[in-house]
Amino acid sequence: MNFRIEFEQEEDGRWIAEVVDIPGVLAYGKSREEAMLKAQALALRVLAERIDVGEVSSMPLTISFLAA
Numbered sequence: 116m117n118f119r120i121e122f123e124q125e126e127d128g129r130w131i132a133e134v135v136d137i138p139g140v141l142a143y144g145k146s147r148e149e150a151m152l153k154a155q156a157l158a159l160r161v162l163a164e165r166i167d168v169g170e171v172s173s174m175p176l177t178i179s180f181l182a183a
Contacts, residue, residue: 116162116176116177117181118137118179118181120134120180120183122151122183125143129143130145130147132153135183137162159178
């Protein structure tokens with residue numbers, strides 16, 4: 116699974132990172148990297164939940180994040 120992360124900087128200097136392929140997965144950070152790490156962590160939690168409820172197969176599973 117490959118997930119694209121898009122970034123935007125707010126007027127107040129904060130960064131937003133959004134995992135485009137997983138609706139609702141976005142995170143703020145003081146830096147672009149902090150926002151990216153928070154968005155990746157949230158995406159992994161969402162995917163783990165989907166595996167738990169059987170929405171996504173758990174084997175084999177390879178995940179990549181691509182910063183845009």
